[in-house]
Amino acid sequence: xxxxxxxxxxxxxxxxxxxxxxxxxxxxxxxxxxxxxxxxxxxxxxxxxxxxxxxxxxxxxxxxxxxxxxxxxxxxxxxxxxxxxxxxxxxxxxxxxxxxxxxxxxxxxxxxxxxxxxxxxxxxxxxxxxxxxxxx
Amino acid sequence: xxxxxxxxxxxxxxxxxxxxxxxxxxxxxxxxxxxxxxxxxxxxxxxxxxxxxxxxxxxxxxxxxxxxxxxxxxxxxxxxxxxxxxxxxxxxxxxxxxxxxxxxxxxxxxxxxxxxxxxxxxxxxxxxxxxxxx
Numbered sequence: 001x002x003x004x005x006x007x008x009x010x011x012x013x014x015x016x017x018x019x020x021x022x023x024x025x026x027x028x029x030x031x032x033x034x035x036x037x038x039x040x041x042x043x044x045x046x047x048x049x050x051x052x053x054x055x056x057x058x059x060x061x062x063x064x065x066x067x068x069x070x071x072x073x074x075x076x077x078x079x080x081x082x083x084x085x086x087x088x089x090x091x092x093x094x095x096x097x098x099x100x101x102x103x104x105x106x107x108x109x110x111x112x113x114x115x116x117x118x119x120x121x122x123x124x125x126x127x128x129x130x131x132x133x134x135x136x
Numbered sequence: 137x138x139x140x141x142x143x144x145x146x147x148x149x150x151x152x153x154x155x156x157x158x159x160x161x162x163x164x165x166x167x168x169x170x171x172x173x174x175x176x177x178x179x180x181x182x183x184x185x186x187x188x189x190x191x192x193x194x195x196x197x198x199x200x201x202x203x204x205x206x207x208x209x210x211x212x213x214x215x216x217x218x219x220x221x222x223x224x225x226x227x228x229x230x231x232x233x234x235x236x237x238x239x240x241x242x243x244x245x246x247x248x249x250x251x252x253x254x255x256x257x258x259x260x261x262x263x264x265x266x267x268x269x270x
């Protein structure tokens with residue numbers, strides 16, 4: 001899947017980006033299992049700290065993305081990635097708004113805690129693929 | 137009016153966003169009153185539930201149009217960065233609260249607040265991003 005034309009910087013950024021997404025997923029699974037095994041008995045500051053943990057690597061992903069955009073010398077690639085991130089953001093926000101009204105009026109169950117993050121990452125990746133393909 | 141931006145794209149953004157928000161209020165009122173008085177079901181219920189979301193999605197399109205029309209690259213870059221920070225902040229708050237809600241019996245907060253927090257974090261991040269370039 002890795003393109004051999006990637007520069008060293010792009011390769012390193014991609015590795016860091018993948019690592020932070022993987023870390024987000026692993027911590028999420030760990031916290032999910034921890035709370036489940038504790039039978040929802042964790043309260044107070046410990047519960048807040050544990051709930052905060054999965055969002056930290058996700059914020060790290062955002063920092064990495066912005067750092068990459070700031071340092072990428074290839075203007076074309078930078079513009080494509082920015083466009084994909086914006087499209088991913090818009091799709092995520094549209095999803096949350098529609099889901100919120102469905103939840104409110106049609107009483108459907110609440111979305112899982114990390115659902116929005118998944119929507120954002122998947123939508124951004126698909127958008128980048130489509131943008132790069134249509135620009136070829 | 138002081139709040140009208142100087143650039144052409146900025147003015148167009150305000151003139152597009154204002155009616156979108158008015159339409160949102162109108163659609164919200166229509167959906168709310170029909171659900172309250174008539175309890176619709178089936179396709180009509182889905183249609184009415186999605187109705188107030190349409191202008192909010194429209195507001196995102198308005199922002200997208202502003203990004204593509206703004207000729208000042210610096211302003212555009214600030215806006216795009218602040219939007220990404222806005223989404224990062226909103227999704228982080230949503231995730232933290234989602235876990236608290238799922239496992240510690242914290243009160244349920246609507247997913248709609250992700251949209252609200254997006255605008256709040258976007259506004260908060262802008263001065264910090266500007267400060268970085270000084």
